[in-house]
Amino acid sequence: KAGVTQTPRYLIKTRGQQVTLSCSPISGHRSVSWYQQTPGQGLQFLFEYFSETQRNKGNFPGRFSGRQFSNSRSEMNVSTLELGDSALYLCASRPTGYYTDTQYFGPGTRLTVL
Amino acid sequence: SQQGEEDPQALSIQEGENATMNCSYKTSINNLQWYRQNSGRGLVHLILIRSNEREKHSGRLRVTLDTSKKSSSLLITASRAADTASYFCATDGRGGGADGLTFGKGTHLIIQP
Numbered sequence: 469k470a471g472v473t474q475t476p477r478y479l480i481k482t483r484g485q486q487v488t489l490s491c492s493p494i495s496g497h498r499s500v501s502w503y504q505q506t507p508g509q510g511l512q513f514l515f516e517y518f519s520e521t522q523r524n525k526g527n528f529p530g531r532f533s534g535r536q537f538s539n540s541r542s543e544m545n546v547s548t549l550e551l552g553d554s555a556l557y558l559c560a561s562r563p564t565g566y567y568t569d570t571q572y573f574g575p576g577t578r579l580t581v582l
Numbered sequence: 583s584q585q586g587e588e589d590p591q592a593l594s595i596q597e598g599e600n601a602t603m604n605c606s607y608k609t610s611i612n613n614l615q616w617y618r619q620n621s622g623r624g625l626v627h628l629i630l631i632r633s634n635e636r637e638k639h640s641g642r643l644r645v646t647l648d649t650s651k652k653s654s655s656l657l658i659t660a661s662r663a664a665d666t667a668s669y670f671c672a673t674d675g676r677g678g679g680a681d682g683l684t685f686g687k688g689t690h691l692i693i694q695p
Contacts, residue, residue: 472624501682501683503682503683503685505622510685510686510687510688511670511672511683511685512685513682513683513684514682515682516682524682526682556622558624558625560625560683570615570627570630571615571627571683572627573617573624573625573626573627574624575623575624576622576623576624578622
């Protein structure tokens with residue numbers, strides 16, 4: 469099976485712009501989660517989608533949003549970018565989202581905000 | 583917020599030696615997972631241990647879990663240069679099964695050839 473894929477791998481934006489990142493989960497996986505990784509805050513949970521519904525959300529401002537499509541692919545959007553949004557954004561998928569499921573991560577999208 | 587705290591923050595050993603990393607967490611968990619990350623790339627899943635398990639093995643990896651002390655350890659035996667990476671523990675809390683993973687800040691492991 470192909471792993472989790474994320475596009476684009478690298479992105480450079482300027483403050484105030486918006487950005488959309490994409491994630492394709494492992495075939496058959498219905499849960500997709502997003503994480504932000506920064507040197508200062510480490511890895512932090514953004515949100516999880518399951519069957520096109522946001523099931524859980526981390527402590528991030530409303531500028532961070534996401535959605536999931538019927539084929540389980542997911543996108544996350546960040547509006548009005550700030551310098552502090554520069555980070556590695558990781559997507560993870562798992563079959564059902566039940567706690568016994570292992571989460572498999574993609575390679576990440578490195579976002580730089582200038 | 584960070585739940586897991588790995589110890590040590592950095593570890594440098596000679597190839598062939600064993601490496602032990604520890605993780606502590608604060609709240610009740612359903613399971614605990616260990617991940618490896620090479621140079622800011624994606625996370626590679628190593629092993630998942632459930633809250634009712636005490637020890638688990640996978641190849642050169644051995645993980646223990648002590649829920650009474652809210653701690654876990656990862657042992658890598660016979661280390662190799664390719665094991666150089668950052669290692670993270672992550673907990674999946676008791677939140678109905680739909681909570682995100684809570685990660686520690688990681689242990690940076692360097693294997694000297």
